[in-house]
Amino acid sequence: MAGQPAALLGLEKTSLRQQAVAALRVAITSGELAPSSPLVETELSEKLQISRGTLREAMRQLQQEGLITAGARGRLYVRHLDYKEIRDIFAVRAALEALAVRELAGLPDRTTVIAELRAALEVMDTAVLEARIEADLNFHRTMCALTGNDTLVHSWISLEGSIRMSIMFAGLDRAVGNMDVGRHSAIVDAIETGDADEAARAIQTHMDWAASNLVA
Template sequence: MAAQPAALLGLEKTSLRQQAVAALRSAITSGALAPSSPLVETELSEMLQISRGTLREAMRQLQQEGLISAGARGRLYVRHLDAKEIRDIFAVRAALEALAVRELAELPDRSTVVPTLRAALDIMARAEHDLDARIEADLNFHRILCRLTGNETLMHSWQSLEGSIRMSIMFAGLEKAVGNMDVGRHSAIVDAIETGDSDEAAAAVRSHMKWAAANLVS
């Protein structure tokens, strides 16, 4: 019996860390914590009502995700991207997701994946008036594109970019970021997959990524 409380405390600690990660990630993605702003442990632990140890664990995860960077003397800051990094991120995304849609368009039975992608589009459409939900729905659509291929290396490569993708959202402000979440352009990708035209599907992805990058850095 004595071991049970310790196990429960371990679960509680994990939950607190995960909640802190989610709260900080949302604050960074939404711009509530602006790029280059310092992350002060005493202030954040008090705001989140968690221990500094739990906060450090959460920030370590966000650093691994690419949302936080270390400065002089190990001080942590919200990561700041420049225009070149934005273009580079979207160029790599275009390559990865073009590969993904090619594989999906070439499936002998695309009826196994198209309904899942349509459902993801529906979630995007319903989230238009909720910024956090809209961001997550957009990311989830692209994540699903990669996951449905069953290509673990592709999926891992995309996930390694996810933190950088989140940072790019606030690069030019909310108005431009929301413009990149247009359901119509995403629907064109699914339409091409459904027809089985792998060249058109890849072209739709590259066009979307080129437009999105230009929109953010213009």
């Protein structure tokens, strides 16, 4: 369908609600649906070629994820992040990832962990623009996943939509500045030496710098 936004094209008939969730999530976090824009059920259900009931279920899930917010009379809008919310997101990220690196630094054998993290860094180092952002998110997601702590991973993933929105808030050029391989390497180096305190400090330093860069 010519002229339609890519993320909002018609869906297959299997798992329509989850497909709608995924399509809307991409549209929101990419900026295709701009912050503060109203979500009109008739328009979205037509674009996605789903019923309004299925659309409402999808939007309820995205509201729980913090990507959609309710305004006057219950009307739904794309969430707009302010400076405080961005700093709050990065503060929670720092706490979660500090826990992750402490657990990884405490492993008796860190060989596989370090190999996977350095491989993720290599991808980040060679990627550009949008691909670099995806590589950065993959590094942090992988770091949490390697702990084997499912609750930690679930908590981090629940923030991912908000993390992407904070990147969109600042714009691509400034956001890419957060993907500095040197600061990420310092985190991996500390894990490799088994210094949990230094690894946690490296995470905190990185998150403080990243949040400040996005709201500067």
